[in-house]
Amino acid sequence: xxxxxxxxxxxxxxxxxxxxxxxxxxxxxxxxxxxxxxxxxxxxxxxxxxxxxxxxxxxxxxxxxxxxxxxxxxxxxxxxxxxxxxxxxxxxxxxxxxxxxxxxxxxxxxxxxxxxxxxxxxxxxxxxxxxxxxxxxxxxxxx
Amino acid sequence: xxxxxxxxxxxxxxxxxxxxxxxxxxxxxxxxxxxxxxxxxxxxxxxxxxxxxxxxxxxxxxxxxxxxxxxxxxxxxxxxxxxxxxxxxxxxxxxxxxxxxxxxxxxxxxxxxxxxxxxxxxxxxxxxxxxxxxxxxxxxxxxxxxxxxxxxxxxxxxxxxxxxxxxxxxxxxxxxxxxxxxxxxxxxxxxxxxxxxxxxxxxxxxxxxxxxxxxxxxxxxxxxxxxxxxxxxxxxxxxxxxxxxxxxxxxxxxxxxxxxxxxxxxxxxxxxxxxxxxxxxxxxxxxxxxxxxxxxxxxxxxxxxxxxxxxxxxxxxxxxxxxxx
Numbered sequence: 001x002x003x004x005x006x007x008x009x010x011x012x013x014x015x016x017x018x019x020x021x022x023x024x025x026x027x028x029x030x031x032x033x034x035x036x037x038x039x040x041x042x043x044x045x046x047x048x049x050x051x052x053x054x055x056x057x058x059x060x061x062x063x064x065x066x067x068x069x070x071x072x073x074x075x076x077x078x079x080x081x082x083x084x085x086x087x088x089x090x091x092x093x094x095x096x097x098x099x100x101x102x103x104x105x106x107x108x109x110x111x112x113x114x115x116x117x118x119x120x121x122x123x124x125x126x127x128x129x130x131x132x133x134x135x136x137x138x139x140x141x142x143x
Numbered sequence: 144x145x146x147x148x149x150x151x152x153x154x155x156x157x158x159x160x161x162x163x164x165x166x167x168x169x170x171x172x173x174x175x176x177x178x179x180x181x182x183x184x185x186x187x188x189x190x191x192x193x194x195x196x197x198x199x200x201x202x203x204x205x206x207x208x209x210x211x212x213x214x215x216x217x218x219x220x221x222x223x224x225x226x227x228x229x230x231x232x233x234x235x236x237x238x239x240x241x242x243x244x245x246x247x248x249x250x251x252x253x254x255x256x257x258x259x260x261x262x263x264x265x266x267x268x269x270x271x272x273x274x275x276x277x278x279x280x281x282x283x284x285x286x287x288x289x290x291x292x293x294x295x296x297x298x299x300x301x302x303x304x305x306x307x308x309x310x311x312x313x314x315x316x317x318x319x320x321x322x323x324x325x326x327x328x329x330x331x332x333x334x335x336x337x338x339x340x341x342x343x344x345x346x347x348x349x350x351x352x353x354x355x356x357x358x359x360x361x362x363x364x365x366x367x368x369x370x371x372x373x374x375x376x377x378x379x380x381x382x383x384x385x386x387x388x389x390x391x392x393x394x395x396x397x398x399x400x401x402x403x404x405x406x407x408x409x410x411x412x413x414x415x416x417x418x419x420x421x422x423x424x425x426x427x428x429x430x431x432x433x434x435x436x437x438x439x440x441x442x443x444x445x446x447x448x449x450x451x452x453x454x455x456x457x458x459x460x461x462x463x464x465x466x467x468x
Contacts, residue, residue, distance in 0.1 A: 010184075010247070010272070035248035040272045045255040052261045056254060059268055061176035089173050143159070 011039045011137055013064040016053045017046045018081055021071035026100055030066060033126030034133065050077070054084035057095065063137045065090075066098040074101050079114040092117070094141050096133065100124070160188060164195050167294060172267065175294050179269055182290055183283040193286055200292035201414075203235070205299045206397055207317030209279060209339065212305030214323040215349040217256035218384040219393070220302045224266055225259070226394045227298045233265040235291035235299040239281055242272040249273075253302060267291065278312030279303035282428065285316055285421050306339055314342035315420045318413055319400045321345045321393070323382075324363065326355030340366065343377050345396045351381040351389070375403050434464060 015031045017024055024046050031041045042060045044053065057065050065085065069077055078099050085095065092115040099111055099119045108119040117136060120129055166174035178196075181189035206223070208216050217238065224234045238253035249272035260266045269291075273281045280303060291299050303313045314320050322343035346367075348359050363379045370376075378396045382389035404410040434443075446460040455463075 010274075012180075031250055035243065035250050036246055038243075038246040038248045040242075040249045040251060042251045042254060042270050045252075045258070048258070052258060055261045056268075058173055059176055060251075060270060061180045 011064070011133065012042065012060060012062040013039050013066055013133065014042045014044065014053070014057050014060060014062045015066045015068070016044045016048045016056065016081075017068050018048050018050055018053060018077040019069050019071055019073050020047060021069065021073075022046050023070045024068070026070065027066075027068040030068070030100060030120075030126060030129060034066075034130055037127075037130035037134070039130070039133070050080040050084035053081050054088050054090065057085055057090050058088045062095065063140060063142075064096040064098060064133055066100065068100040070101050072102065074099060074103055075107055075110065078111055078116065082115040091115070096136050096140060098129070098133075156188070157191075160191055160195070164192060167196070167290075168199070170295070172264075175267065175290070176269075179287055179290055182286045183271065183281075185283060189286070193289060196293035197289055200289045203288075203292040203296050203299045204401060205288060205292075205301065205317040205319070207301045207303065207313035207320045208323060209303040209306045209310070209313050209320065209342075210323030210325075210349075211328070214305075214325050215382075215384045216302050216305070216323055217253040219321070219323055219347060219349060219382065219390075220253075220300050221257045221259060222384050222387055222390040223300060223394060223397075224257070225387075226390050228263060228265055232297035233295065234267075235288075235294070235296035236260075236266065236268040236302065237271060237284060237287050237291070237299065238268065238302040239271045239273055239279070239284065239304050241304050242274050244275070247272075247274065267294075267296065273304050276312075277310070279306045279310030280312045280316055282424070285417070288316070311339055311342045315417060318404060318410065319344045319397050321347055321397070323347045323349050324359060325350045326353045326359045328359065344375065344400045345393070346377055346379045347382045347389075347393055348379060349382045349384050352383045352386075356381060374407055374409075375400065439464075 013034050015027050017027050031043050034041050042056065042062065044056050053065065065081070067078055067081055082097060097116045099116050101121070103119050103121055111119055118132055163174050163178060167178055178192050182193055208220055210216050220236060220238065224236060227234050236257070240249055240251045240253060242249040251270035251272060253270055254268060257268055260268065269287060271281045271284060271287065276282050284301065288299050288301065301313060301317050303310060320342050322339060324346060326348065346363050348356055348363070360379050360381060367377055380389055380393045380396050382393055384390070404413065443464060446455065446464055449455040450457050450460050
């Protein structure tokens with residue numbers, strides 16, 4: 001039994017890849033970076049359906065749902081994850097939705113309308129992602 | 144501040160907790176998830192919820208799974224969960240992975256092997272980071288199990304951190320402990336060592352389609368034959384978890400062990416022992432928390448300096464920190 005850090009609520013992040021593309025290097029780098037920033041990252045792996053991701057987000061009671069898609073299907077898949085989460089009471093008001101991948105700016109705008117707080121593309125600094133999460137999580141309604 | 148304003152947030156909080164408790168007991172999975180977070184963080188809300196829910200626990204069967212990293216703990220857990228579900232029993236899974244000792248961050252990856260279970264309402268999986276605990280569990284594991292138990296899960300599977308030779312806390316946390324071995328894990332000397340080999344109630348040899356499985360099985364059986372009579376001979380079960388092979392036998396081996404616990408009276412004894420261990424662990428954590436005030440930390444820093452400079456020995460310094468000198 002340890003005496004350290006058991007008394008504070010850790011930031012918990014779900015990192016998942018919806019859809020069929022198997023390119024998970026980006027997701028793994030982000031998972032690793034958030035781990036190194038002191039967060040608990042639940043990694044679910046590739047080829048997840050929106051329902052699988054939403055169910056994992058529910059059971060794990062995460063603060064953040066971070067999705068990665070590299071196949072170009074982000075406009076199709078990301079909003080469906082938000083929808084599946086919404087059916088379980090997990091909404092942008094109580095959970096931070098982040099997206100990553102090869103995502104054009106105009107698509108990023110549409111995703112933000114769909115509930116995503118931020119979209120990180122290639123070249124995004126992992127430190128910025130961790131900082132963004134740390135700044136935004138206290139704003140969530142976790143009552 | 145008047146009493147009224149001081150009391151108002153408190154009763155508001157109690158009201159919210161009561162509502163959450165009601166939702167949880169009605170089977171609301173989101174309420175369960177939130178309560179587990181509070182209980183895990185060990186804050187006042189968590190303790191209050193546990194106080195309310197604890198009397199409803201004590202009905203679930205608890206099975207621990209341990210073994211070295213890569214032995215197949217998550218895959219076996221997934222298969223066992225399916226096996227219990229086929230009998231109509233509901234399942235809670237608590238899967239623990241290590242926290243970084245430096246940043247306290249963690250990657251919790253056990254769900255990767257459990258994706259089949261997501262669509263089943265009768266299964267609830269919670270990943271826990273060890274948060275600095277060294278025995279293969281996390282400090283809050285028992286409390287998380289109590290809550291899943293009170294929620295009404297029939298069977299709770301506890302998957303430990305990938306264990307080495309002496310991460311044996313699971314033996315004190317679950318009624319039945321399964322130790323998962325794989326072929327070619329080393330010669331017989333490994334099986335003779337003290338520690339993790341001694342805590343197994345059931346031994347599984349996973350990946351037993353690989354060469355060396357027969358030798359592993361005989362080595363384990365030979366070791367077990369040297370054991371003093373405990374009234375229970377741990378069975379050795381061959382498993383290929385990725386194919387679901389041997390899982391029925393593994394489930395039955397767990398059943399047999401549970402029946403033995405019931406008939407021998409060890410079930411009650413184990414319950415007492417688990418209670419004793421949890422109280423001891425909580426008291427130890429509580430004492431340390433009390434010492435770690437600002438002045439306590441300063442005192443610790445001073446004493447550490449004295450010990451490092453050989454002006455005091457560690458035992459004397461620890462006694463001094465506790466205020467015994």
